[in-house]
Amino acid sequence: MSLTYHLQVVNLLAAILLLIAFAMLSQRRIVGLITLFAWQGAALATSTAIVAWSTGQHHLYYSAALTLALKVVAMPWFFFRLVRQLEVDREVETMLNIPTNMLIGIVLVIFAFNLALPISQMAGTVTRSTLGIALASVLLAFLMMIARRKAIPQVIGFLAMENGLFFAATSATYGMPLVVELGVALDVLVGVFVLGIFFFHIRETFDSLDLAHMEKLKEH
């Protein structure tokens, strides 16, 4: 009985994850985007911890703690600092208008659920029904990366994609082996660090973080 109760909480958190993915798609300001990203990380960490507790998979506690430390505290803090230092907190324009974005997003969600259906039927985990949501949030983050023209939102889209993948790993298999998860986390951390340096280079060279300036290298 207690298992179904936990399951419902995990399902609720999955739904929140998807909602946040949509909210990110429609968010115009960078600061708002970072806040949403932090909340997505929090939902992910909580659901991972609940799955760990209800199934007795101890290594999931570590990944929950890692998510909490990296994606809820460290990275949002880092991004807020970057935004302050680079003074880029203006409106973010998107290439497509927001309603179109949302409609494409809905199509992607339906596609994701269809794709995940045969796999989640095979899964033996209690959380298998959330696999579709995980895939949907990966695709939505992908859409966000395509639709944004500024550097920081693109990176947040990239990290949100990683959140979705992480959620997929938890819901389909109770998480990857710990050594792999640590490796992935290390890569993400180094990646964000490298990008932090990189933002300053972009800014120095182009005097802006708008990627529209970067259209020189095209096929001739």
Place this chain on the structure above:
Amino acid sequence: MEIYWVIGIPFVGGALLALWGNRAHAPEVNAAFSLATFIAAAVLTARIIADGPIVTPNEWFFIDPFNVFLVTLTAFVAFTTALFSRPYMRIEAEHGRVTAPRLRLYHASYQVFIGMMLLALTTNNLGILWVSMEGATLATVLLVSLYRTPSSIEAAWKYFILCGVGIALALFGTILLYFAAEKVLGAGGTALLWTHLNGVKGELEPVVLQLAFVFLLVGYGTKVGLVPLHNWLPDAHAEGPTPISAVLSGLLLNVALYAVVRSKVLVDGALGTTLAGNLMMGFGLLSVVVAAFLLKRQTDIKRMFAYSSIEHMGLITFAFGMGGMVANFAGMLHMTMHSLTKSAIFFAVGHATQKAGTQVMDDIRGLIKTNPTIGWGLMLGAIAILGVPPFGVFASEFLIITTAMHEHPWATPFLLTALGVAFAAIFGRVQPMVFGETELPRLPHQPALAPVFIHLALVLLMGLFIPPYLADWYRQAASLLGG
């Protein structure tokens, strides 16, 4: 034990060079570490040839003839590239294109990059394979933008984002693979180990593996530079320092393809169909054709050879897609030939662009007049990569095309047309650069051309005569891949 040396040396080198990489002798230290890595790799290879495949007792590393040949190749080209980069980067520093801190970054990242590729090749864990592939990307992002010009920064950004998205898809593929494996092998560390997976590949759930392979192919395929996922590749090759273009083109693409081929072996075993092979053949053929036709439109010399890399990686992907003993053999031979030849070309191109002060092909003229060795290096390299006999590229391309004629005759006209178009495009461009008229002075420095001629000599040798033990080794590797 050698395996720990192979992995350890570059990472230690990277750490040391991160501290002292701007010292006067850093380029020599860099080359020395690469030499040490190569020696360790050679010892490892000798042991594999003598004793057969090994798995380390903790099951972290797994070496068989297939990956050990790539380990040797990677360590060798990494070493010769370090030799080439010694004078090349000094000249760049004199021209004021790189500062001391950037040289430190360059040397440290170079070693880390090599270490990551060797880790990717030797690890037994498909998750760690993913981690090290991503690590290799991260190590080179800041190298592509080393010159901090607007176009180099743009190229690095594209490289990071496109490869990042690609590799994220590969992670999803890996998750799906783990999901299928966990049912058979049980949860925990062993379910992503190649040695275990290979043993039970017949029992893995086909539906899941099918989907996993699509994600893995698209993900790692982005890094191989398969069309239509190739957008980052010409930019990254053209804008980064030339030694980096050489190792990206000669090594990183191979390592990414290695990941695809390893996945293919599992999927073939689970599905019992040729789905994986067909997908690879499709992507491969598309890359060969599209890249060949884009070659003609290039004006930048490094971009042109980057497209040529896409073409050759497409050809290799096609060969592995066909599968079977001969095609696998030809694919591996072509991997070797392409690595050696393409890095030799980039070495020559590097000095040619330093001499002319530009990468625009119309402004590079008459190399043979002022710097005959650079000119001959570029000419012979171009002839070799275009598959003119007696160079080794001819042998491998010949094997690939004759196999295609036997098994998939429909593909032959596409391949032959593409190779013909590529020949016309590259030869037509290289000829005036080497033989045209020029007023420009000689390159005032001593160029590092020994690596160019060592590579080309090896390619020539392999074209004339493949030593029996080497052929045997390739054959062992080819039979491991089956299919």
